[in-house]
Amino acid sequence: MSNLVNNKPAFHGKTVHYIYTPSQDTIDNIIKKGLLDETLDEIKNKMVETYGIPINIEFVPQENYYEFIKIRLHSNDNIDVFTPRFFAFPNSDTVRFIIYDQNPVLQQWINEFDIADLTDVSEIYFPELKQIANDRYIEKIIEFNGRIYGVPGICNFKQGNLLVLTIDKTFYDQLGRPSINDIHQLQELIKNTEKSYHNGKVVCSFNDYLSWHCSNNGYIYWTNIFAYDRDQIITLSDTELLREAYESFQEIAPMISDDISSNYQRMSDKMKKSVLLQVCPYYRFKDNWMEYTDHFVYNFEFMFLSNGYTITYDECWLKYLVNGASDNIEATLVFLRCLEYDQEIYDLIRYGIKDKHYTLNKNGSVFLDKNMIYGWDDSNMLVSPALERPFFFEWNASSIVWENLINKQNYIIDGVDYRGLLDFNLNAKMLGDDLYESMQNLSIHRLFDYLNSLGKPPVNSIADVIRSGIGYDDFIKHYDSEVVEKLIKEIQDKIIKERGNMDIDKQA
Structure with a gap:
C-alpha cells in the first residue's frame, strides 16, 4: 500500500461518502453536541495528507435507516459505503447472527441493490480482505457465490471465557493483597467483604464462578450444567466440579448482590462507585466499566482470571457494503482499509486526539483523560483487534494475557476450535x-x-x-x-x- 502514499492514483482527490449508523443515544449525546467535530476534522485532514482522499462522514440514526439507505442507493446520491445493520432490513430474522451461522443479510442486500463485487479490486486496494475471507466462519458473512461483497467487522469484542476481577483498592490493600488463583481463594476474598466496613456491592454470577472453576480444571464451560471436554459435551454432574462450585457459592451467596444488572448494561458513575468487588467477562468490562483511567486505577485493583483453558475470539458480522454504482470504489476500499490497519487513523476514531483525549505510555498502552471520547459508539463496529491498544492497567496486570488472549485470538485448544461451540x-x-x-x-x-x-x-x-x-x-x-x-x-x-x-x- 506504500505506493498509494508515494504516488497519486487515479482516484486522488475524490471524496468518499461514508454513512455510519450509531445508536440514537450516540447521535443525541455525542454527534449533535459536536463532541467529535475536532477529532473528525483530524481524521479528514490525515486522509487527505497521507492518501489524497477527502472523506465525508454522515451519521444516520437507526430509526428508518433502511428507507433512508434505499433512497440513497437507488438514486446513487452521495453514498459510497455504509454499515448494513441487519435488524434494519425488512422481514429480517432478528435472531442474533452468530459466527457459526450463515449470514442471510448479505444475500438480501445483493438481491435488492447494486452492491459492489470487491473480489478483484480488493487485491490492490485492500489485499488483506481475501486472506480474511479464508476463515470459514467469516466467508459466510462476506461472500456470495464465491465472490467477496462485504467487509467483516467485530460485533462482540473478545468473546469466550476470559474473566476479570476488579476490587476496591483500599479494601484489597487492607487484606494484604492476597493472590486469587481459584474459586477457593475467590470465595475467601468475597467472605471478607462481609466484615469489611467498606460499603458496596459484590457482583459475581454463578455461571462466571463455575466457568472459571471448569477452565482451571481442564474443561470449557458451555451453559446450564454442561461443559466441553475437548469437543465432547458432558454434564458437569458427572464430575465433582459442579458440586464444588455450587456448595462453595452457597456460602457466599448472601454476600453477593442479587442484582447483577451491572454485568449486562453500561454502568453509571454512581453504580461503579457502589461496587466493592466484581467478577465479569472481559468483554463486559470493556464495554461497561471504562472511565478515565487515573480515576479507575485510584479506586480499583484490576486482574485477569486466566489459565491454560481460556478461550478468546472475536464475533463477527457484516460491517461494510460498498455501493456498486459508485465511481469511487478504489478510494473507498483504501479508506476502509485505513479503519482496520492504519494505527494513526484508528487511534483518532477510537481514542481521540493524542495528548488531549488520551496519552500513550512507552509500551503503547493508553491513559484516558477526563475529556475522553473513548467508547463514544457502543456498537463495537469500529473496533479493530489488530490496532486496539491496552489500557495501562491491563498491560500492568499481564502483558502476556494482553498479547496472547486479547491482541490475538485464542480459540484452538488441544486441537479443538471452540468458536461456534460456545454459542x-x-x-x-x-x-x-x-x-x-x-x-x-x-x-x-x-x-x-x-x-x-x-x-x-x-x-x-x-x-x-x-x-x-x-x-x-x-x-x-x-x-x-x-x-x-x-x-x-x-x-x-x-x-x-x-x-x-x-x-x-x-x-x-
Missing part, C-alpha cells in the same frame, strides 16, 4: 425447533418455576436457585439423566453434522 445453544435456527425447545425445557427458569408458587423470588439462574435454599443434591435431581443424555447426543450429532457441512462447503 451453539443460542441459535434456534441451527438447532431446529424441537431440539431448541428441548434445551429450553432444561432451562433454570422452566425447571424451577414452581418456586414462584411457593412465594420464592423469580428464579432465572442457578444463583437464584442457591439463594432459595435448595441444596446441591435436591438441585441436581431436577435434571432427568435420561433426558440429559438424549439431549447431549442429539446436540453432539447436530454439531458434527454442521461442522461437516462447513468443511464440504469450504472444499467446494
Whole structure:
C-alpha cells in the first residue's frame, strides 16, 4: 500500500461518502453536541495528507435507516459505503447472527441493490480482505457465490471465557493483597467483604464462578450444567466440579448482590462507585466499566482470571457494503482499509486526539483523560483487534494475557476450535425447533418455576436457585439423566453434522 502514499492514483482527490449508523443515544449525546467535530476534522485532514482522499462522514440514526439507505442507493446520491445493520432490513430474522451461522443479510442486500463485487479490486486496494475471507466462519458473512461483497467487522469484542476481577483498592490493600488463583481463594476474598466496613456491592454470577472453576480444571464451560471436554459435551454432574462450585457459592451467596444488572448494561458513575468487588467477562468490562483511567486505577485493583483453558475470539458480522454504482470504489476500499490497519487513523476514531483525549505510555498502552471520547459508539463496529491498544492497567496486570488472549485470538485448544461451540445453544435456527425447545425445557427458569408458587423470588439462574435454599443434591435431581443424555447426543450429532457441512462447503 506504500505506493498509494508515494504516488497519486487515479482516484486522488475524490471524496468518499461514508454513512455510519450509531445508536440514537450516540447521535443525541455525542454527534449533535459536536463532541467529535475536532477529532473528525483530524481524521479528514490525515486522509487527505497521507492518501489524497477527502472523506465525508454522515451519521444516520437507526430509526428508518433502511428507507433512508434505499433512497440513497437507488438514486446513487452521495453514498459510497455504509454499515448494513441487519435488524434494519425488512422481514429480517432478528435472531442474533452468530459466527457459526450463515449470514442471510448479505444475500438480501445483493438481491435488492447494486452492491459492489470487491473480489478483484480488493487485491490492490485492500489485499488483506481475501486472506480474511479464508476463515470459514467469516466467508459466510462476506461472500456470495464465491465472490467477496462485504467487509467483516467485530460485533462482540473478545468473546469466550476470559474473566476479570476488579476490587476496591483500599479494601484489597487492607487484606494484604492476597493472590486469587481459584474459586477457593475467590470465595475467601468475597467472605471478607462481609466484615469489611467498606460499603458496596459484590457482583459475581454463578455461571462466571463455575466457568472459571471448569477452565482451571481442564474443561470449557458451555451453559446450564454442561461443559466441553475437548469437543465432547458432558454434564458437569458427572464430575465433582459442579458440586464444588455450587456448595462453595452457597456460602457466599448472601454476600453477593442479587442484582447483577451491572454485568449486562453500561454502568453509571454512581453504580461503579457502589461496587466493592466484581467478577465479569472481559468483554463486559470493556464495554461497561471504562472511565478515565487515573480515576479507575485510584479506586480499583484490576486482574485477569486466566489459565491454560481460556478461550478468546472475536464475533463477527457484516460491517461494510460498498455501493456498486459508485465511481469511487478504489478510494473507498483504501479508506476502509485505513479503519482496520492504519494505527494513526484508528487511534483518532477510537481514542481521540493524542495528548488531549488520551496519552500513550512507552509500551503503547493508553491513559484516558477526563475529556475522553473513548467508547463514544457502543456498537463495537469500529473496533479493530489488530490496532486496539491496552489500557495501562491491563498491560500492568499481564502483558502476556494482553498479547496472547486479547491482541490475538485464542480459540484452538488441544486441537479443538471452540468458536461456534460456545454459542451453539443460542441459535434456534441451527438447532431446529424441537431440539431448541428441548434445551429450553432444561432451562433454570422452566425447571424451577414452581418456586414462584411457593412465594420464592423469580428464579432465572442457578444463583437464584442457591439463594432459595435448595441444596446441591435436591438441585441436581431436577435434571432427568435420561433426558440429559438424549439431549447431549442429539446436540453432539447436530454439531458434527454442521461442522461437516462447513468443511464440504469450504472444499467446494
